[in-house]
Structure formats: structure tokens, C-alpha cells
Amino acid sequence: MDEKVTISDIAREVGVSKTTISRYLNGSYGYMSDKTRRRIEQVIEQTGYVPNNVARTLRSKKSNLIGVVVNTLRYQVGAQTVTGIQDVCNKYGYGTVVCCSDDDPDKELEAIQLCQNQQVDGFIIIPCLEKSNRYIELCQRGTPVVLCTRRLTDWPYGCVYVKHEEMIGQMMVHLKEQGFEKVQFLLDVNNFHKRRMGDAFAQRAKELFDMEPDESIALVGRKDPKIPEALDQFKAKWVGTRKAVMAVNTHTLFLTLQELERRGCHIPEDIGVCGYDAQGWAELVSPGISAIRQPMDQMGIQAAEELMAALAENRMSQNHVALSGKVFFRDSTKRN
Structure with missing residues (x-):
């Protein structure tokens, strides 16, 4: 031939x-x-x-491509969520166009437009905007959209998210039961998603530890983290009390542990430590680190299954799926 x-x-x-x-x-x-x-x-x-995919798309008006717009691929959550999405899409004969917004609304809009130029059949988006107007417009043009990992209060279509409030509450009760008297949440950035996590922490800190939000939340930053300063202020404010900190993600947790090691702090005797998504190493370091683990692969799998069902039935996805993660209590927060 x-x-x-x-x-x-x-x-x-x-x-x-x-x-x-x-x-x-x-x-x-x-x-x-x-x-x-x-x-x-x-x-x-x-x-x-x-x-000839271009010709096929023109004939069938289907590209068999899914636009995947995520906030980051630097951390486990984004990477493993995308892996779950791609596994499901491949199973149904769809390819993916993966773009990263870096939590920047302008970059997100460019990513969406790039995917539209590729004539994608649907979108899975980890949104960086709290208002859903941008994503609703896509649905109104006939393109199904499923939002993933982040929940928007005014979003009427498909969504898969994690019950952060539930898991943070479980960790906070554990810290109280272990005799800690003051706690602090180390946030890296001040976007709407992290603010909601902080709000959940602050609410339980008020109920369980009699702390105000400005006392229980510390914004340490991401590009130039101010973790040493946050720990100094936390230590100085309540001298002689049993304290614990919770890091919002793996990166912040690692930097916190690094700083405590540099200071020669004993965990949990001098300070308790817990965090998010320290998958693979949290149970191996000494002491084992208490951590909340999000169902990262399952988020991507569930979001893709929702979108595949909507495409197969030529409709918009309208299911809101709330997933529970797991909370692991290890020696870094066990005083009793």
C-alpha cells in the first residue's frame, strides 16, 4: 500500500x-x-x-476530545485527578486536552478558548472563579461541563467535590481529645476554595478551642512562605499551652516539618502537626504524620463518568457528588 x-x-x-x-x-x-x-x-x-480528525469532526460534529482545565499540576491532587479523568476518557474512546490555569482567571479563560478551538465535546474544570457565570455560558452553548474538586454555591450542573468540612472537623475533635489547647491552620493562598477550608477550621476552633478566626488562621504564602514567622507568632501568643498546627497541603506540611526539624522541636511534645494529602510518606517518617487524604483518583474518575454519561445521553450533567476522604491519626498528634 x-x-x-x-x-x-x-x-x-x-x-x-x-x-x-x-x-x-x-x-x-x-x-x-x-x-x-x-x-x-x-x-x-x-x-x-x-x-483525519479534522474531517471527522466536521462530518460528525464530534471531536471525541474532552477539555480538562485544572488549577495546578504541581501537587498530587491535580496530577492524580487528571490521571483518573484520562483513564475513564480513554476507556470510552475520548482523548483529552489538558490545560493548567495556575489559579489565574485570565489563564483559565485562555485555556477554555484553546479547548474550544479544538472543538472539544465537553469540559471537566477545576474552577478558579467563585462565581459560575463563565462555566454556565459553556453549558448554555450546548457543551456539557462537570466541575471537579471545588464546589460553587450557584452552580446548577454536574459537580464532584470533597467534604472538607467533615474531615477537618474530625481532625479538630481528635486534637481536642489529645489535650491540645490552641490550634492554627497554615494556609498557603487566599483563594475562595482555601478560604472555605479556613472557615471550616475557624468555626471548629471557635467551638472547641475558644479562638477567634484571626488567631486560628495564618496565611503563610506560597512563593515565599512565611512559615517561620507564623510559628514564632503562634508560639509567643499562648506561652505554656499545648499547641498544634495543621497544614493546608503537602507542600506547606513539608516546609512546616522542615522548619520544626531545624528548630529541634519534638513532635508532638513541643507541638502537634497534621496536614493534607501527605500520601506515601506520612506514615513512614518519624513520628508518623496525622493527615487528611482526599480521594484524588476517585474525584477524576467520578467527574469523567458523569461527563461520559451526559455525552452519551446528549444532555447536561446535573449530579452533585460529594466524596468522603480518609482521616489518619498518627503519632504526630497523639499525646494521650
């Missing part, structure tokens, strides 16, 4: 019509025997045939 293999070449080699080959390429196997399907797959592999 010629180097530039066409759909007609494939049809002739298999002994079927071009329509049958087109159905195969579009994932429509209903009128096709397993034997024919395997033969088509074999010939395509042997010839190295590459479909």
Missing part, C-alpha cells in the same frame, strides 16, 4: 464498506461482528493508518 493510507484502502483490505470503517473509527460497533472489528483493528495497526 501507499504510505498515505486512506479509509478506502482500509475498507478494501478488510473487505467491507467505507461506512463500516467510519463506524469503527467513531466507536459505533453495534452493527459490526467481533471478527470484523478485530480485522479492522489489525489492518489499521499493520498499515499505520491515522484518521
Whole structure:
């Protein structure tokens, strides 16, 4: 065969019509025997045939692509969520266009426009905006959207998120039961998602430890973290009390542990430490670190399944799915 293999070449080699080959390429196997399907797959592999996706998209008005816009790929949450999304999309015959917004609304808009230029059939977005107008506009144009990991109060369509308030509450009760008298939440950035996590912490800190929000929340920053300063202020404010800190993510937790090690602090005798998503190493370091673990893979899997169902039924996704993570209590917060 010629180097530039066409759909007609494939049809002739298999002994079927071009329509049958087109159905195969579009994932429509209903009128096709397993034997024919395997033969088509074999010939395509042997010839190295590459479909003209632009032409297919124009004909079918479907690209079989999903736009995935995430806030970050630097940490476990983003990377493992994307892995779950891609696993499901691949299973259903969809590719993905993955873009990162860096939690910047302008970059997010550029990413969405790039995906639209690729004629994506649907979106999975980890939003960086608290208001849902931008995402609702996509749905109003007929493109299904599922939001992932972050919940918007005014969003009427598909969403998969984690019950942060529930898990933070469990950790706070544990700290109280272990005899800690004052606690502080170390936040890296002040976006709407982290503020909600901080609000949940501050509420329980008020109930359990009689602390005001400005006492129980410390914004340490991300690019140039002020963790030493936050620890100094926390130590100086309540001399002689049993204290514990909770880090908002793996990066902040690691830097906190590094700083406490530099100071020669004993955990949990001098200060208790817990955090989020310290997956893989939290139980291995000494002492083991108490941590909240988000269901990262499951978030991506669930969001993609929601979108696949909406596309299959030619509708918008409208399910709100709340996932529970796991809370691990280890020696870094055990005083009793």
C-alpha cells in the first residue's frame, strides 16, 4: 500500500464498506461482528493508518476530545485527578486536552478558548472563579461541563467535590481529645476554595478551642512562605499551652516539618502537626504524620463518568457528588 493510507484502502483490505470503517473509527460497533472489528483493528495497526480528525469532526460534529482545565499540576491532587479523568476518557474512546490555569482567571479563560478551538465535546474544570457565570455560558452553548474538586454555591450542573468540612472537623475533635489547647491552620493562598477550608477550621476552633478566626488562621504564602514567622507568632501568643498546627497541603506540611526539624522541636511534645494529602510518606517518617487524604483518583474518575454519561445521553450533567476522604491519626498528634 501507499504510505498515505486512506479509509478506502482500509475498507478494501478488510473487505467491507467505507461506512463500516467510519463506524469503527467513531466507536459505533453495534452493527459490526467481533471478527470484523478485530480485522479492522489489525489492518489499521499493520498499515499505520491515522484518521483525519479534522474531517471527522466536521462530518460528525464530534471531536471525541474532552477539555480538562485544572488549577495546578504541581501537587498530587491535580496530577492524580487528571490521571483518573484520562483513564475513564480513554476507556470510552475520548482523548483529552489538558490545560493548567495556575489559579489565574485570565489563564483559565485562555485555556477554555484553546479547548474550544479544538472543538472539544465537553469540559471537566477545576474552577478558579467563585462565581459560575463563565462555566454556565459553556453549558448554555450546548457543551456539557462537570466541575471537579471545588464546589460553587450557584452552580446548577454536574459537580464532584470533597467534604472538607467533615474531615477537618474530625481532625479538630481528635486534637481536642489529645489535650491540645490552641490550634492554627497554615494556609498557603487566599483563594475562595482555601478560604472555605479556613472557615471550616475557624468555626471548629471557635467551638472547641475558644479562638477567634484571626488567631486560628495564618496565611503563610506560597512563593515565599512565611512559615517561620507564623510559628514564632503562634508560639509567643499562648506561652505554656499545648499547641498544634495543621497544614493546608503537602507542600506547606513539608516546609512546616522542615522548619520544626531545624528548630529541634519534638513532635508532638513541643507541638502537634497534621496536614493534607501527605500520601506515601506520612506514615513512614518519624513520628508518623496525622493527615487528611482526599480521594484524588476517585474525584477524576467520578467527574469523567458523569461527563461520559451526559455525552452519551446528549444532555447536561446535573449530579452533585460529594466524596468522603480518609482521616489518619498518627503519632504526630497523639499525646494521650
